[in-house]
Amino acid sequence: MSEPPLIEVEDLNVSFPGRGGLTRAVRGASFSLGRERLGIVGESGSGKSTTGWALLGLVPRPGIVTARRMSLSGTDLLSLGESDWQSLRGRRMSMVMQDPKYSLNPVLRVGRQIQETYRLHHRSSAAEARRHALAMLEAVRIRDADQVFHLYPHQLSGGMGQRVMIAMMLIAEPDLLIADEPTSALDVTVQNQVLRILDDLVTVRGMGLIFISHNLTIVSSFCDRVLVMYGGRIVEECKADELDRAKHPYTRALIRAAPSLASYQPELSVVVRDPEWLA
Amino acid sequence: MAGGTEMKGLAAGRPAFAVVRRFAAFLGSLLLTFLGLTAVTFGIGRFIPVDPVLAVVGDHATRAVYDKTYLAMGLDRPVPVQYLIYLRKLVSGDFGQSVMTSRPVLSDLMQFFPATFELATIATLIGVIIGVPAGVTAGALKGRWPDHLVRIVGLFGYSMPVFWLGLVGLFVFYGKLGWVSGPGRLDVAYDDIVTSRTGIILVDSLIEGEWAVFRNAIAHLILPAGILGYFSLAYIARMTRSFMIEQLSQEYVVAARVKGRSFWGAVWHHAFPNIMVALITVIGLSYASLLEGAVLTETVFAWPGLGLYITHSLFNADMNAVLGGTLMVGAVFIGVNLLCDLLYKIFDPRLRTQ
Amino acid sequence: MTGSLRQWLASDQPASRRQAVLGNLARGAKAIITNPAALTGLLIVIALLIVALFAPLIAGRISPIAQDLAARLAPPSSAHWFGTDELGRDIYARTVHGARVTLTIVMLVAVFVAPIGLAVGTAAGYLGGWVDALLMRITDIFLAFPRLVLALAFAAALGPGIENAVIAISLTAWPPYARIARAETVTIARSDFIAAVVLQGAASARILFRHIVPLCLSSVIVRLTLDMAGIILTAAGLGFLGLGAQPPTAEWGAMVSSGRDVILDQWWVATIPGLAIFIVSLGFNLLGDGLRDVLDPKNA
Ligand SMILES: Nc1ncnc2c1ncn2[C@@H]1O[C@H](COP(=O)(O)OP(=O)(O)O)[C@@H](O)[C@H]1O
Numbered sequence: 045m046s047e048p049p050l051i052e053v054e055d056l057n058v059s060f061p062g063r064g065g066l067t068r069a070v071r072g073a074s075f076s077l078g079r080e081r082l083g084i085v086g087e088s089g090s091g092k093s094t095t096g097w098a099l100l101g102l103v104p105r106p107g108i109v110t111a112r113r114m115s116l117s118g119t120d121l122l123s124l125g126e127s128d129w130q131s132l133r134g135r136r137m138s139m140v141m142q143d144p145k146y147s148l149n150p151v152l153r154v155g156r157q158i159q160e161t162y163r164l165h166h167r168s169s170a171a172e173a174r175r176h177a178l179a180m181l182e183a184v185r186i187r188d189a190d191q192v193f194h195l196y197p198h199q200l201s202g203g204m205g206q207r208v209m210i211a212m213m214l215i216a217e218p219d220l221l222i223a224d225e226p227t228s229a230l231d232v233t234v235q236n237q238v239l240r241i242l243d244d245l246v247t248v249r250g251m252g253l254i255f256i257s258h259n260l261t262i263v264s265s266f267c268d269r270v271l272v273m274y275g276g277r278i279v280e281e282c283k284a285d286e287l288d289r290a291k292h293p294y295t296r297a298l299i300r301a302a303p304s305l306a307s308y309q310p311e312l313s314v315v316v317r318d319p320e321w322l323a
Numbered sequence: 324m325a326g327g328t329e330m331k332g333l334a335a336g337r338p339a340f341a342v343v344r345r346f347a348a349f350l351g352s353l354l355l356t357f358l359g360l361t362a363v364t365f366g367i368g369r370f371i372p373v374d375p376v377l378a379v380v381g382d383h384a385t386r387a388v389y390d391k392t393y394l395a396m397g398l399d400r401p402v403p404v405q406y407l408i409y410l411r412k413l414v415s416g417d418f419g420q421s422v423m424t425s426r427p428v429l430s431d432l433m434q435f436f437p438a439t440f441e442l443a444t445i446a447t448l449i450g451v452i453i454g455v456p457a458g459v460t461a462g463a464l465k466g467r468w469p470d471h472l473v474r475i476v477g478l479f480g481y482s483m484p485v486f487w488l489g490l491v492g493l494f495v496f497y498g499k500l501g502w503v504s505g506p507g508r509l510d511v512a513y514d515d516i517v518t519s520r521t522g523i524i525l526v527d528s529l530i531e532g533e534w535a536v537f538r539n540a541i542a543h544l545i546l547p548a549g550i551l552g553y554f555s556l557a558y559i560a561r562m563t564r565s566f567m568i569e570q571l572s573q574e575y576v577v578a579a580r581v582k583g584r585s586f587w588g589a590v591w592h593h594a595f596p597n598i599m600v601a602l603i604t605v606i607g608l609s610y611a612s613l614l615e616g617a618v619l620t621e622t623v624f625a626w627p628g629l630g631l632y633i634t635h636s637l638f639n640a641d642m643n644a645v646l647g648g649t650l651m652v653g654a655v656f657i658g659v660n661l662l663c664d665l666l667y668k669i670f671d672p673r674l675r676t677q
Numbered sequence: 678m679t680g681s682l683r684q685w686l687a688s689d690q691p692a693s694r695r696q697a698v699l700g701n702l703a704r705g706a707k708a709i710i711t712n713p714a715a716l717t718g719l720l721i722v723i724a725l726l727i728v729a730l731f732a733p734l735i736a737g738r739i740s741p742i743a744q745d746l747a748a749r750l751a752p753p754s755s756a757h758w759f760g761t762d763e764l765g766r767d768i769y770a771r772t773v774h775g776a777r778v779t780l781t782i783v784m785l786v787a788v789f790v791a792p793i794g795l796a797v798g799t800a801a802g803y804l805g806g807w808v809d810a811l812l813m814r815i816t817d818i819f820l821a822f823p824r825l826v827l828a829l830a831f832a833a834a835l836g837p838g839i840e841n842a843v844i845a846i847s848l849t850a851w852p853p854y855a856r857i858a859r860a861e862t863v864t865i866a867r868s869d870f871i872a873a874v875v876l877q878g879a880a881s882a883r884i885l886f887r888h889i890v891p892l893c894l895s896s897v898i899v900r901l902t903l904d905m906a907g908i909i910l911t912a913a914g915l916g917f918l919g920l921g922a923q924p925p926t927a928e929w930g931a932m933v934s935s936g937r938d939v940i941l942d943q944w945w946v947a948t949i950p951g952l953a954i955f956i957v958s959l960g961f962n963l964l965g966d967g968l969r970d971v972l973d974p975k976n977a
């Protein structure tokens with residue numbers, strides 16, 4: 045068991061200086077992750093995305109990131125130079141963002157955007173990159189890959205767009221994928237389809253996955269382990285199938301507030317907050 | 324079956340139809356704007372000088388001559404008819420006679436236009452080559468010193484009278500430092516060496532391989548073009564900066580970084596293609612407004628272009644020439660404007676295919 | 678006392694319309710004053726106003742038109758701070774008095790342009806239909822014109838002089854105001870409170886003048902501030918070409934023009950009035966930029 049975990053984070057803090065003082069987006073988060081699926085849940089603004097950006101070294105200016113330890117398969121991320129980051133992003137870890145409408149470049153053809161990731165990390169001819177991109181499009185179950193290759197993002201539906209996004213972010217075969225609310229912008233009808241594609245790719249390629257969502261139901265059914273964030277802190281960490289034994293009152297409140305088909309609730313409860321949780 | 328193919332045909336026909344319709348709309352607005360332009364120049368020429376006949380025959384003409392001219396000019400006809408006559412003349416290339424040069428205004432304009440074209444083109448090149456990278460850099464480094472620098476350079480450009488900057492430039496670079504040549508397009512010694520084919524001296528001298536003429540032309544051109552170029556740069560850099568800031572806040576830029584692009588790679592390979600179409604419009608507008616700035620610059624530098632022609636005609640109360648020149652500058656202005664609009668619609672994939 | 682006033686102004690729950698308006702003004706003023714660039718602009722504009730108002734005092738009672746042919750083209754000295762021009766007139770006095778001409782032109786243009794723009798824009802926006810289409814088409818046509826050249830043609834046809842320069846500039850400057858006023862009118866006319874006024878049976882003209890025009894006014898005024906530098910430069914350009922104020926009036930553009938022929942030997946004749954134009958339009962630009970930052974922080 046000498047292989048180091050995929051991700052190790054200890055005491056991660058991210059804050060944004062602003063007019064009204066410091067916004068502490070992430071406070072003292074510690075977690076680790078192997079080749080497994082880790083879900084991060086929490087309400088909007090709880091610091092989920094910021095945690096993801098910190099792992100990628102892309103916290104926007106003027107954010108300040110500190111941590112006692114942050115590593116990817118033993119590579120110390122804290123001491124990385126800019127060019128090291130660049131060869132690592134896309135190749136060893138990657139991220140699928142929320143809405144393909146905004147995260148695909150509107151004036152570049154889909155094929156070119158997928159190829160680009162490949163060519164950034166592999167010396168290859170144009171033809172080879174194109175072959176890889178087409179294969180990747182097929183891997184995300186796009187049928188007319190040849191045609192889609194030449195389309196512009198605005199010509200794609202939301203579900204198609206998100207599959208293209210997945211193809212673009214996975215073509216260089218990263219070890220870790222961070223999926224930040226990958227289905228929140230999609231129609232409910234295609235959400236499952238996209239989730240299944242993501243699921244298969246992660247399983248087949250043996251990647252680690254950090255799945256960020258505000259939807260407890262999706263996370264608990266999709267992930268092995270769940271982190272619950274509240275106000276920048278990780279307040280709960282447990283196995284997905286043991287969520288019902290969660291201890292933290294916020295998690296318990298979330299579970300009560302989530303609608304469930306299995307057990308009919310006449311009325312969903314509202315989360316009542318306790319200032320103590322932030323202490 | 325038949326219904327199916329029909330549907331397909333319709334669907335395939337639609338984009339082409341949209342292009343045709345867009346083009347028709349383009350022609351329509353072009354035509355309308357030109358009508359408006361001519362209506363204004365007609366109005367100025369017809370109504371504002373108290374007596375257009377006197378402007379032609381002079382103060383000392385006899386009554387008979389006056390009356391004859393009055394009728395010959397069609398001034399007894401209703402105004403709309405006069406406008407139509409005016410339009411018909413314009414369409415046939417008749418801009419009237421210039422009092423100053425006693426030649427048809429149109430041939431005057433053709434003779435003076437190339438000098439302005441040369442000046443405005445070189446100035447725009449300067450503006451684009453410096454202004455676009457400066458604007459991109461400023462936008463990408465918003466709030467840091469390159470941004471402040473570009474902002475200050477731009478503000479100065481927006482605040483300086485072009486004729487004054489021209490004079491100060493002459494004083495410093497010609498008078499004190501002697502780095503450039505003085506007013507005019509060529510030193511007298513180089514006049515009439517190359518025959519005028521295009522009217523653009525840089526091109527004509529290259530065709531004949533007259534390097535000395537070419538160098539002299541550059542020495543004369545560099546200062547006025549540089550000064551106009553500065554104004555173009557100020558405008559282009561400012562617009563580029565704000566387009567860039569808008570694009571850099573978009574998520575696809577972050578996505579490019581996630582893929583492994585460097586910051587500047589994301590700026591130039593991802594954000595920049597998104598502002599290119601809008602930049603075409605800005606560059607076109609800046610080009611058109613340089614034609615206008617040329618009126619003052621040419622006066623300062625005795626540059627024999629449209630601007631100088633218009634101002635000279637002005638002092639000689641040569642209304643036909645003034646209005647002809649205005650019409651010409653206006654036509655180019657409108658043409659460039661609308662062309663940019665069209666290019667925009669052709670090149671933006673979001674507008675092209677929907 | 679001042680503390681409670683400050684609180685009253687800064688309240689985010691104003692109790693009256695006046696408190697809301699004054700509060701907004703106070704916030705805007707604070708934003709301008711704390712922004713060094715905008716503050717510089719404001720100071721320059723205030724300086725222009727003071728110089729124009731008290732020109733005879735500031736010029737030290739030296740006449741801007743008194744000629745002294747013996748002292749022609751004298752360089753700057755203690756007797757003539759900015760030197761003298763080709764007729765021996767004191768350039769300092771002329772520059773100071775020139776502020777009056779510039780201010781006059783700018784204010785007159787504002788007085789012409791705002792009503793034309795407002796009238797065309799509100800009429801188009803409120804009446805809609807073919808009136809709107811026609812008026813906006815005309816506006817677009819004027820907007821498509823090269824401004825300086827058109828002003829030149831107007832000024833040439835009308836004859837030289839300050840009044841005609843003002844008319845020429847106004848004739849070419851109104852279209853953006855019509856656009857703005859129309860856009861505002863369309864939004865306002867759709868709003869519920871106008872519907873309420875209509876229900877109360879108010880006449881169209883009354884609605885237009887009592888309710889819509891006042892609301893458009895503020896954006897028109899902001900745009901005017903932003904335009905001032907451009908107006909000053911156009912006016913100076915006309916003056917430079919001899920189409921503005923006529924001799925012996927001291928006008929900056931014309932003064933630059935009179936120094937043209939001697940620029941290589943007596944640089945001060947053209948340089949100093951040009952500097953005045955530059956500084957004043959820079960002032961308006963800085964102030965305008967600051968105003969825009971305050972009103973539209975997104976584009977800052
Ligand atoms: N660029 C930024 N500048 C300032 N504050 C930010 C920025 N990005 C995020 N924040 C703050 O960090 C906190 C966490 O945000 P985020 O990580 O996006 O939450 P989540 O993804 O859980 O909705 C929020 O309070 C947000 O206001």
Ligand SMILES: [Mg+2]
Pocket residue numbers: 089092093094224
């Ligand atoms: Mg988020």
